[in-house]
Amino acid sequence: MRIDIISIFPQYLEPLNLSLIGKAQSSGRVDIAVHDLRAQTTDRHNTVDDSPYGGGPGMVMLAQPWLDALENVVEQSPKISTRPRLVVPTPSGRVFTQAIAGELAQEEHLIFACGRYEGIDERFFQQAVQGGQGVNANVNANVTVDVDRISIGDFVLAGGEVAALVIIEALTRVIPGVLGNDESVTDDSFAPGAMQYLVEGPIYTKPATWQGHDVPEVLVSGDHAAIARWRRDQSLLRTIAVRPDLIQGSSAEQFDDHDLQVLASAGWTFSQGRWVH
Numbered sequence: 001m002r003i004d005i006i007s008i009f010p011q012y013l014e015p016l017n018l019s020l021i022g023k024a025q026s027s028g029r030v031d032i033a034v035h036d037l038r039a040q041t042t043d044r045h046n047t048v049d050d051s052p053y054g055g056g057p058g059m060v061m062l063a064q065p066w067l068d069a070l071e072n073v074v075e076q077s078p079k080i081s082t083r084p085r086l087v088v089p090t091p092s093g094r095v096f097t098q099a100i101a102g103e104l105a106q107e108e109h110l111i112f113a114c115g116r117y118e119g120i121d122e123r124f125f126q127q128a129v130q131g132g133q134g135v136n137a138n139v140n141a142n143v144t145v146d147v148d149r150i151s152i153g154d155f156v157l158a159g160g161e162v163a164a165l166v167i168i169e170a171l172t173r174v175i176p177g178v179l180g181n182d183e184s185v186t187d188d189s190f191a192p193g194a195m196q197y198l199v200e201g202p203i204y205t206k207p208a209t210w211q212g213h214d215v216p217e218v219l220v221s222g223d224h225a226a227i228a229r230w231r232r233d234q235s236l237l238r239t240i241a242v243r244p245d246l247i248q249g250s251s252a253e254q255f256d257d258h259d260l261q262v263l264a265s266a267g268w269t270f271s272q273g274r275w276v277h
C-alpha cells in the first residue's frame, strides 16, 4: 500500500519510521511519503491560509496549495490503477472504528490531507472529487479522488497530523503480514467477528504471584477451552462495566448461549429486539 501525507508540519509524522510501522515500511508492505504543503506556495511568505468568508474566528486553509500538493502527490506516486482515497482527518467526519481500519487497509493508495486552523476551503474537495485540469501549469495532472472525512472521536485537536498517525497505525497493523502469525488481530477489542461489540478483559504475565496477587487459576490450568471461555466471560463483564453502549448497539445474535447467561447474570437480557437492563 502507498500512503502519502500532506501537512505543514512534516516532522509531526516522523514517528511513522518507528516500531511496527517502521518495520512495515522496511518490509515493503507499506510505502509512506510525507509532503510539505508549504513547498507548493509561490509567495514570499509561503501563505497557506486566510480569514474565513462570512466572518468568525480563526483561519481557513487556501484551496490552491492543496490542489497543487495533491496533483504533485498523484504525479509522483508509483503508478497505481485504483482511484486514491483522500482521507481528511476532521472532527466533522465519520467516527473511526476498527471496521474502518480494515476497510482502509484494503486500499492501494491513501492520501492524507492534514489540515490545521479551522480547516480547508471546501472548494478544494469539490475540485478533488470532480477532477478536471489542474491549475498548476507545471503539473497539470488530472486528479480525481474519493474524499473520506474521518474523525477519531468527539473532541477537537489542533490539526489532523496526530489523527493521521492514529488512523495509519490502526490500519497498518491489520494489513496481512504486518503482525506475526501468533499475534492474531481477530481477538482484539472491536475486531469484526466475535469481538466486534466487546473490549478485551484483563491479561497477566509472570510471576504467578506478585505482591500477594495471584494469577487467576484457570490461566495456569492448561485447559485451553476453559481459558478461552474465561477470557470471553471477562471480556463481556468488562464491556458491560466500561462500554455498555457497545452491548446496547449489538443484538442477541452476536452472542452464544453462554454469553447470554453471563450477560443475564450481570443484569442484561435481550427481549423483543432490544436490550433490557
Ligand code: 6GU
Residues within 6 Å of the ligand: 088, 089, 090, 091, 150, 151, 152, 153, 154, 155, 156, 157, 158, 159, 160, 163, 164
Ligand atoms: Cl480527525 N482531526 C482534528 N483536527 N480534530 C479531531 C479529529 C480529527 N478527530 C477528533 N478531533
